[in-house]
Amino acid sequence: MAVAKTARVVGTERMGPDTMVLDLCAAEPLGFVGGQYLILDSRIVLPSGKAVKRAYSFLTSDAEQVHFQLAVKRIPDGLGSAFVHGLETGTDIWFSGPWGKFFPREGASGRTLILATDTGITAALGLLHATRFAQLLPQTLLIWLRASPDYFLPAEFVRTHVPADCGEMRIEAIPAIGHPERIPHARAILRQVMSQGDLAQAFIAGDGIVNQVLLDELAAAGVTVNKDNVESFFNMPKKSA
Ligand SMILES: Cc1cc2nc3c(=O)[nH]c(=O)nc-3n(C[C@H](O)[C@H](O)[C@H](O)COP(=O)(O)OP(=O)(O)OC[C@H]3O[C@@H](n4cnc5c(N)ncnc54)[C@H](O)[C@@H]3O)c2cc1C
DSSP: OOOOEEEEEEEEEEETTTEEEEEEEESSOOOOOTTOEEEEEEEEEOTTSOEEEEEEEOOSOTTOSSEEEEEEEOOTTOHHHHHHHTOOTTOEEEEEEEEOOOSOOTTOOSOEEEEEEGGGHHHHHHHHTOGGGGGGGGGEEEEEEESSTTSSSOHHHHHHHSOTTOSEEEEEEOOOTTOTTHHHHHHHHHHHHHHTSOOSEEEEEEEHHHHHHHHHHHHHTTOOOOGGGEEEEESOOOTTO
């Protein structure tokens, strides 16, 4: 069973209409690797008896294990994100974790792609700041695809949070979630990246439908990938897939 841990909200910053960045101070070191996430327990229980618990990726470097940040987009009618957006400085939160395997294996090297769609940029930033990712940075291309310039975190925030050693970064538009052109668009970008040279590894985060298509595309191109290279935030692939 997951052990409940606590952290105190030590700062909140609203960015745009629906984004909140939380500064948190954990009661004890987290032991996370960049790319992982926690599961926040809102302590709200639905009439069905189901607890409202939601996953949020660590945004900040794993070199610092007590103070950390999360960035949360408010989802219309969503209880978990509404809970986060109602948090104030001085409040304690409960969570479990760290969870997830979205990080490179020890000793990984070579040309690396991180492709994030939508809110998946948090996992991408966490991964880029993983201590074990440092050696991959110079050969890494980060691509963040989002539907509009005011989606979630400002481009300037993302640019300033990408480590200076990162080889290249691109922030580009993609058709909205669910749009029929979204997948062809993401696939075309991946093909263009692969046409410029072999990838030693790739990490894909965000829209689960896009993730699954790109994972299949990478595997078909001979890039060594498995489900650990993917973090889906929504539009989850079916368990059997
Ligand atoms: C591993 C992991 C890491 C995550 N990290 C983050 C993070 O760092 N920041 C963050 O904001 N969210 C993150 N999420 C999503 C988060 O866990 C919740 O799903 C989100 O906050 C919505 O919760 P809710 O209770 O407000 O809405 P719900 O009622 O749970 O959600 C309503 C619907 O919206 C979908 N949804 C969730 N996110 C989006 C989105 N961006 N666009 C469109 N639909 C969406 C849900 O899947 C669901 O179908 C992560 C999810 C996972 C699995």
